[in-house]
Amino acid sequence: MRRFTSCSNRRREAPFARGDRGVGTPLVLAFACMLPLTVNAAVVANPLCPAETALYDPGNGQDISVPSGYVVSVFASGLNFPTGIAFRATNGVNFEVYVLESGHGLPAGNNCNDEAVFQQRFPGQANPFTPDIRVFSRNGRLLRTLGKPTDATTATGGNNVLQPHGPAVDIAFENGLQGGRLFGSDSNQATHAHNGQNNSSRIVIIDPQSGAVTPFISNLPTGDHPTEEFAFKGGWIYWSQGSTTNSGVVGLDNGGGQNQPDIPCQDIVLSQNVFDSGNGVKSSGYSPFGVAQPGATVKAFTGATYKGVCDGAILRARLDASDPSSTIQPYSWGYRNGFALRFAPQNHVLKGALVVGENGPDERGARPSNGAPDAMHIARQNDDGTPDYHGWPDRYGFLASAQHVFDPV
Incomplete structure (x- = not known):
C-alpha cells in the first residue's frame, strides 16, 4: 500500500499516496483530411461546416531532412487522421502497408466532426x-x-466492424513484418453520451483480408484516454491504458462529471485534499464526481471490469489464452497517458527494456496544471510481479505535482 504525505491544499496537490515493430524500407505518408489522393495545394472545406476551411498542401516531403543518400517521396496522401501503421511481408520483396484512420476524435460540440450527422446528411x-x-x-x-462501420448512428457500427465513434488508435501484427494476427485498439471515447464512453475500449483482431473484427478483450476503461498502443514480447501483448481523467480527479471536463474515475493498480491511501469543481461540488482523487473521502483507502482495481485492469498504466495479457481477459496483469503504472510504447533491442544498452512515452497533464478540470512535461520512461515490472510506479498524478517528470512551476496561470 502506498501513502501520500503532502500537506498543501493547492489545486494541483496530489490526490493520493501512491501506494518491436519495425521495417527496413523507408517510406513517407503525407497525412491530410477528407481528400482524394492528390498532392496539389487547395483550400478545402469541412463537408458538415462549409465555412470551416483550411489550406491543404501535403507537398512532397521537401521539408524533411534526411541523411545523405536518402530520398523522401510521398507514399500515400489524402488520409483521414491516421494514427497507426503496420507492415506485412507477402512474398519475395513485396509487402503490404496497413494504415489505421482513427475516425472521430474528441467531440467538437458543434456537429462539425460528427459521424452520425454526416451519415444523415450524406x-x-x-x-x-x-x-x-x-x-x-x-x-x-x-x-x-x-x-469500416456500416452504421454510425449505433454504438456497435454494424456487425464485425470497428466501433463507429472512435478514436481507433493503433494496429500491429503480433509477429511484426512476418504477420500473424492483426491487433487493433478502438473505443467509443468520442461519443457525446458519457454512458456510451465508459468502459468502451477494446483490443480487437482484424482479419487482414476480409476486415472482419473480432473482440480480443472488451470493456476496458475509457475517459480522457482509451486503450492505445501495442507492443509484443515473449507471448504477451502489452498495451498503454490511458488515464480516464486529466490529473486523477473527475471534474466537469469529464463528461460533466459523469465519466468513470481512474482505477488504481495497487491499494492507495487518498490524501486529505479534495478538489472543487464549483457550486460546492468537491471530489477526492480516484473517486466518482462529487464523492469526497479524504484519507480513504481505495483498493487496487476498484471499478474495473476484470481483475488486473487499471489505468494510467501499461497492461499485458497472454496471446495464447482462451480467455485473455483472465490473464491481464498491470506491468507498470503512474502515467497520465503512456502513449508511445516500444521494446528496446536486446543488444541495446537498455537490454530489451520497455520504453514508454508519456503525455503530461493539461491546464483544465478540477486539478489543472500548467507546463507539465511530456516524459520518457523505462517500464519494468517488479521481481514480485507487482507493477513499478512512475509518479502520476503525484509527480510530473521528476518533480512533485505540488511544485509552483506547475501552478495554473
Whole structure:
C-alpha cells in the first residue's frame, strides 16, 4: 500500500499516496483530411461546416531532412487522421502497408466532426468520421479497406466492424513484418453520451483480408484516454491504458462529471485534499464526481471490469489464452497517458527494456496544471510481479505535482 504525505491544499496537490515493430524500407505518408489522393495545394472545406476551411498542401516531403543518400517521396496522401501503421511481408520483396484512420476524435460540440450527422446528411457516401484500415501495396496502390462501420448512428457500427465513434488508435501484427494476427485498439471515447464512453475500449483482431473484427478483450476503461498502443514480447501483448481523467480527479471536463474515475493498480491511501469543481461540488482523487473521502483507502482495481485492469498504466495479457481477459496483469503504472510504447533491442544498452512515452497533464478540470512535461520512461515490472510506479498524478517528470512551476496561470 502506498501513502501520500503532502500537506498543501493547492489545486494541483496530489490526490493520493501512491501506494518491436519495425521495417527496413523507408517510406513517407503525407497525412491530410477528407481528400482524394492528390498532392496539389487547395483550400478545402469541412463537408458538415462549409465555412470551416483550411489550406491543404501535403507537398512532397521537401521539408524533411534526411541523411545523405536518402530520398523522401510521398507514399500515400489524402488520409483521414491516421494514427497507426503496420507492415506485412507477402512474398519475395513485396509487402503490404496497413494504415489505421482513427475516425472521430474528441467531440467538437458543434456537429462539425460528427459521424452520425454526416451519415444523415450524406447517406450512402463513405463516412470520413468513422475509423477504418487502408491497405496499400508496396507501390502505394490502395488494395482494400478493412473494418469500416456500416452504421454510425449505433454504438456497435454494424456487425464485425470497428466501433463507429472512435478514436481507433493503433494496429500491429503480433509477429511484426512476418504477420500473424492483426491487433487493433478502438473505443467509443468520442461519443457525446458519457454512458456510451465508459468502459468502451477494446483490443480487437482484424482479419487482414476480409476486415472482419473480432473482440480480443472488451470493456476496458475509457475517459480522457482509451486503450492505445501495442507492443509484443515473449507471448504477451502489452498495451498503454490511458488515464480516464486529466490529473486523477473527475471534474466537469469529464463528461460533466459523469465519466468513470481512474482505477488504481495497487491499494492507495487518498490524501486529505479534495478538489472543487464549483457550486460546492468537491471530489477526492480516484473517486466518482462529487464523492469526497479524504484519507480513504481505495483498493487496487476498484471499478474495473476484470481483475488486473487499471489505468494510467501499461497492461499485458497472454496471446495464447482462451480467455485473455483472465490473464491481464498491470506491468507498470503512474502515467497520465503512456502513449508511445516500444521494446528496446536486446543488444541495446537498455537490454530489451520497455520504453514508454508519456503525455503530461493539461491546464483544465478540477486539478489543472500548467507546463507539465511530456516524459520518457523505462517500464519494468517488479521481481514480485507487482507493477513499478512512475509518479502520476503525484509527480510530473521528476518533480512533485505540488511544485509552483506547475501552478495554473
